[in-house]
Amino acid sequence: MSSDFVNIDFEPELYKLESKTSFNKEFEYIYFFFEGKKLKNIRDYPKDYLEFLKHLGLEIPELSPRDLNPKDWWGELSEKSRVLNSKITALEIAQENGFCPTGVREVKNIEDIEKILKSNPDRDYFIRDPYLAAGNNSLILSLKNFNKKKLSNRLNERSLVMAPYFRRLMDLGFIFGQSEVEVLWNLNSKDGKFKGGIVYKDFNDLFNFIEKKWGFNRDVIWDAQHKIYDLYLKKGAEGLIQIDSFLYKEENQIKYYPLVEVNYRKSFGLFINRLRAFLSPGGVGIFLNFATKDLSPCENFAARLEQLTTLLYQNEKGVIPLSPQDGLFSSFFVSGETLAEINVMAQKIWDKISIGKRPFSPSLLLDQFIL
Template identity: 25%
Template sequence: MEELIYEVDFNFESKLAQRTQNNSAMSWFDHVFFFINEEDNCQLSTKYNFSKQYLEYLRDIGIKNTKVTSARPTKLWWSNDDNLELNKKLNSKIKMSQLGIDQGWIPIRTSIGLETAHMYDGRIVAREEWGFSGRGTYFINKHEKISQKGEFVLSEYVRKIKDYGVTYFANSTEYFIVENFIDTRGQFCGGQVISTKDFVDEVGEDSIEKMSQIRDFLFKLDLKKSIQIDCFLYENGFHPFVEVNYRKTMGMMIYALRKYIEKEFYFWRIYKPKKELSFDIINEALTQKGIHFIITSPVDKFVSICCGSDSVKQLELDRAWLEKFFS
C-alpha cells in the first residue's frame, strides 16, 4: 500500500467558509498529529521545522510514527469525512445553533445574526460561524459593533462554572469527557479527561440523558467517525448543546495522552512563556521539581505540557507551580 502523506490542515474551518486563509503560524500545532495518529504507513507533511532532538524525545516516550516530510500532502487529516455538505452543516455554529433552538436543546437565550442584539439586556456572547477553539468569540453589549466580518450566533452571557467537550464514537456506545481550560479571552488553552461518574455528579442524570438523545439524533445523519459536542455547566443550570465539532479536536489530543503519561490523573496545557526558555531548561526544571510530565510540543512562542499524578491534590499543586514557572 502506498504511504499516505497527511497535512493536518488547521485551515479546515476557513475552507468550509470558502475563505482564502493560510495561517502558517498554526503549523506549531502540527505536533498533535504525533499523539492522535495511530497509522504507521504515513508521514506528516508540515511547514514546521521539528528538531531532531524533539523527534527523538517523542520516540523515547513511545511515539511510534514521527516521520515528517516537506513533500506535498496526498490527504488532509483534520476532517472526519469527505462529505463537504455534511462537514458544513455539522461544523457551522449557525446551522447547529438553529438546530438546537428548533429542537429545544438550548436553555439560554440564543439567536442568529448581529441584528438580533436588541433582544438582549446584558452582556452578549457573539460567536463567529467558523471560529476555532474560542477564536472568533466576542463579549459585547447590544450597542457595540464587531469589526470581524461573518455571520454570528448570539447568546446571553452566563457565568460558566465548567466547560466540557464530550466525544462520541460512531457505531459505539463509548464516549469520553474532557473538561476544557478556557483563558480570559474565551479561548481554549488545555484540559483534562474526567470520569463519567464525575461528569454525572457534576451535571446530573437528566443532562446525561439529554446529551444521549442529541447524540442519537446527530448520528442518524450518517456520520462516519467521532463527533464532539461542546457543553458547559453554569450558575443556573447545564447547557448541553453549544456547538458541534465533526473533525479532529484538541479533546482527542488530551484523550490520546493517557497512553503516554501513565498516571490516573493528568492534564494538558498550552503555555506562553514570559521569558526565553529552551527544551533542555524546561526538561531539567520540571525533572528537578519532581513533576511527572511530557513536553508534548517544540518550545517556541508556546509550549505544551502534559502533567500527571496519582493524586488529584498533587496534580493541582503541580499545575499551580507550572503556571508560576511559565509566567
C-alpha cells in the same frame, strides 16, 4: 502510501475565511501522539525532541515534507463538514429539540443586536462566530461596550450567534465515533477562548466530581448527549464528532446547556484523551498551552527538559513537554493523582519556566474546584 497533512487551519479553509495566523505548523506535533504512519511535515523536528518522544514509548512516523499529494488529516473539506461544523446548525438543532436555553439566537444585522442590548441595558451578552474554532472572535458584549462599527463589519460577512452571558461552571466535550465515548473538561476563558483541558483516566471520576460538587445527575448529561449524537447521525454525520456543552448557574439553579457547538473533525479533546495513556489508574491530567514568548528562552529541547528536571514525568506522575521548544506555543501535559496535585504542579511549572511578566492564567487555576 500517501502522507497525512495536519490541517489545523481547518475552519478558515472550510468556510473560506481570511485568517491572520496559521496554526498548522504550531500544532502539527499532535500527530506524533496518534498512530499515524506517514506525516507531511511542514516544519523540522529537533533530534532531541524526537528522541524524547521515543522515550515516552511513541513510534515516530515517516516524515515526508516533499509529498505533493497528502491527505487532510484533521478534517475533511466537504459540504457536509460545512453544515455539521456550523454553530448555526447546532443552534437550529438545539432549538428544535429543546436543548437551547431561552435567549440564544442567530443575529443577522446590527439593529437586532442593538435592540436586544437596549431591552436589557444592564445585562451582559455573549457573541460567537458561527464558523471559527477555539472561541476565536467570541466576545462579551453589553450596551456599555457596544462597538457598532466593529460588529457591523463582522455582520457584513456572516450572521452571529448571540446569547445571554451565562455563569458557566464547567465546560464539557463529548467525543463520539470510537469504541467508547470520550469526555474532556475544557478550560476556557471568560470570553470563551480555549486555554487547556482536564482528562480523567476513568470518566466516572469526573461525573462523581460533578455530582458531589453541584449535585447534578450524570444521567441527565448522558441522556442529552446520546440524543444529540443520534440527531447528528440522522444529518449524515460519520466518524468522529465532538459535542461541546456546559453546566451553568441561573437563579440559584444548576442547569445544563448540552449543545453549544460541534466539531465534526478531529479535536483537541480527542488529542488530550490520547494523553490518558500517561495517567495512572484513577489518575487525572491537565493539558497546558502557553505562549512561548512568556517562557524563558531555550536553545534546544534538551534545555527545556533541564528547566523542568525535578518535575519531569516518571512513575505516571509529572510533566511531559509535548511540543518542540521553538514554536509560538509550548504545550505540556501534567499527570497526577488528584486535582489538587496537578493544580500545584501546573503552577510550579509556570514559576519555573515563565519569565515572570505575566501571572499564571486564571482560566487554568483549579482552586475553586478543589473539594
